[in-house]
Amino acid sequence: MLSFVVIGGGPAGVEIAGAVGELKRYILKRDYPGIAPDDLSITIIEGTDRLLGTMSREASDTALRDLNQLMVEVKLGRLMKTYNDNVITLDDGSTIYSEMVIWTAGVTGVPIEFSGTDYKAGRGGCFPTDQYCRIEGLEDIYAIGDIGLMTTDKYPKGLPQLAQVAIQQGRFLAKNFNSNKRDRPFSYVDKGSMATIGRNRAVADLHSIHLSGFIAWLAWMFIHLISLLGMRNKINVLINWIWAYFSYNTSLRLLLAGSKYPKRGELWDKG
Known part of the structure; x- marks a missing residue:
């Protein structure tokens, strides 16, 4: 161990x-x-x-x-x-x-089958999306964060699987939904x-x-x-x-000394 x-x-x-x-x-x-x-x-x-x-x-x-x-x-x-x-x-x-x-x-996404569509899963089971986070081949279904696969000229293999991507995409979609506008595509701002x-x-x-x-x-x-x-x-x-x-200490550490207490040690020493 x-x-x-x-x-x-x-x-x-x-x-x-x-x-x-x-x-x-x-x-x-x-x-x-x-x-x-x-x-x-x-x-x-x-x-x-x-x-x-x-x-x-x-x-x-x-x-x-x-x-x-x-x-x-x-x-x-x-x-x-x-x-x-x-x-x-x-x-x-x-x-x-x-x-x-x-x-x-x-991670690999759990595959989902869609009938009557042209949807094809992307790398790692992710959902390929357009620049508005809409899943390609589907209507009114969006994917953000790790489960979405949005490719750009700078990121040909998809945006990095970082928290900032999901946060920015979430804010982007919320703004679009609230304003009911789709006039500007998503643009990822790399904060490092x-x-x-x-x-x-x-x-x-x-x-x-x-x-x-x-x-x-x-x-x-x-x-x-x-x-x-x-x-x-x-x-x-x-x-x-x-x-x-x-x-150099923490309150989350647990010490077990079964050899000092044979009767107690039997609780975890049994093979």
Whole structure:
């Protein structure tokens, strides 16, 4: 159960691998002294030649360096073919044993059949749409966010699967519905991309500006903090973050010491 494999080297995969890497490097020796750090393995598998493929090359290089420093093994240019009996088989025939596999390589839409239409599903089961978020081949049905596939000259493979796309498309449709007008097509405004890798480790591409390290980490925290609803929530989260930063501690950790209490241990030690 100490073997972790993350499938997908996008922002979600990098953040999860970095979090487990911090557990191995900083937390394990403090909270679980009976477990040797070498007994915990973390591997991230990415099918392309670099991590964070939607971000800049500088961000990809920084993420690779930081994950290596957090003792995470990175496998690039590899695809997972099967996962049976806790064994992952890659496209090159190699295998990895892991009892904890985390999938972050994207989602596939559930197929829906429409009769009497010219509708054809797009890549990954997404709904191809026009520039007004209307599903091509259907009438009065719209798709936004990850389930929609809107291609443009800048994004020939479709708009990125980011929260900002869904938010902007939602506001666009609401405005059109309320005004009952369809005079202007949707135009995505890229506000940049960010990914946190760990403590004091992050990358950010803000148009022509690239940030990394502590500055990018602070920017990531600030943006997520101001996105919370309510001033009370913002203050509580900020206090918890400050406490966790300086104490390396969290109230969400659970320690089990069954060997000290044999009768209690029987509850989870039974094979």
